[in-house]
Amino acid sequence: MASKFVVFGGNGFLGKRICQEAVTAGYQVVSVSRSGKAPHSTELNDKQWMQEVQWTAADIFKPDSYHMLLKDAANVVHTLGILLENENYKKTLSKTPTNDSRSHLLFLGTGPNPLKKESPYFTYEMMNKQSAIMLANTFKQEIIKKSKKEQAKVNGRSFTYISADRGFPMIPSGYINSKREAELEIEKMQEYFRPIIMRPGFMFDEHRNAIGPRSFIHGALELLYCGNKFLLQNKLQFMNELIRPTVSTQQVSHSILTKIENPDFKGVVSLEEILKA
Numbered sequence: 001m002a003s004k005f006v007v008f009g010g011n012g013f014l015g016k017r018i019c020q021e022a023v024t025a026g027y028q029v030v031s032v033s034r035s036g037k038a039p040h041s042t043e044l045n046d047k048q049w050m051q052e053v054q055w056t057a058a059d060i061f062k063p064d065s066y067h068m069l070l071k072d073a074a075n076v077v078h079t080l081g082i083l084l085e086n087e088n089y090k091k092t093l094s095k096t097p098t099n100d101s102r103s104h105l106l107f108l109g110t111g112p113n114p115l116k117k118e119s120p121y122f123t124y125e126m127m128n129k130q131s132a133i134m135l136a137n138t139f140k141q142e143i144i145k146k147s148k149k150e151q152a153k154v155n156g157r158s159f160t161y162i163s164a165d166r167g168f169p170m171i172p173s174g175y176i177n178s179k180r181e182a183e184l185e186i187e188k189m190q191e192y193f194r195p196i197i198m199r200p201g202f203m204f205d206e207h208r209n210a211i212g213p214r215s216f217i218h219g220a221l222e223l224l225y226c227g228n229k230f231l232l233q234n235k236l237q238f239m240n241e242l243i244r245p246t247v248s249t250q251q252v253s254h255s256i257l258t259k260i261e262n263p264d265f266k267g268v269v270s271l272e273e274i275l276k277a
């Protein structure tokens, strides 16, 4: 029987590509999100693999609502988090075509911010750090319930955390600090499962052509990256630190599956390594 692969945030921007890659690799895939709904897609190819996923509703902050899903799971992925402590930015990012350049600025945190925080969980501490620690701990508790022989099969289990390459200019340091703090806590649980820490940079989807804020930012970052590479020839170290390559959700997902399927791998996967996948 195919082993179970549970993706928290599996209907998200990256999560859906992880589910797709895992279905293609032959896993029994379960997506967990609050809505429990499959992501919207008009692509025929997406419709096919999406039928293979069990789309489940649960809240990551309520382990009682999902611990049973982890009982027989071999691989668990945490792919939810926030870049800004302002729920408005996610809505802005997922917008399709707009000529309103203010919405791009809003994403960067320089525009007006008319909305108040809607959820007490919408903080770096809760979304980027505590949600991951809570999930990893719940997975650990389910492992502890197993027989000693089963518990010892550490290499056959993994917990993947989607961290980040580094902070971005104009993004509060709480973003990257919360990611690094979560990494440390998850790595402490390696006697129960293999921790896999992914550090992608700004992501885009290879199959999404819509002209929206995300494509606008992707284009701008690519332009800067090419300028630094071809005009400055990567000679200025501080520019190299600042201007990082973008990466597709498909590359990140492929890299995750490669690391999960290597029973000897655990630890951090850098942006450079993801780009080789």
Ligand SMILES: NC(=O)c1ccc[n+]([C@@H]2O[C@H](COP(=O)([O-])OP(=O)(O)OC[C@H]3O[C@@H](n4cnc5c(N)ncnc54)[C@H](OP(=O)(O)O)[C@@H]3O)[C@@H](O)[C@H]2O)c1
Binding pocket: 008, 009, 010, 011, 012, 013, 014, 015, 032, 033, 034, 035, 036, 037, 058, 059, 060, 061, 078, 079, 080, 081, 082, 083, 090, 162, 163, 164, 165, 200, 201, 202, 203, 204
């Ligand atoms: N996007 C980028 O360019 C980028 C760059 C570097 C790192 N990252 C990291 O990559 C990860 C994924 O990012 P993303 O852009 O794919 O995120 P996303 O599109 O916002 O997806 C996250 C998913 O998590 C679900 N979710 C939110 N709160 C939940 C809760 N309390 N319980 C269960 N599910 C919940 C949401 O579905 P429901 O609303 O249905 O619950 C959503 O579909 C994050 O950790 C992010 O920090 C992203």
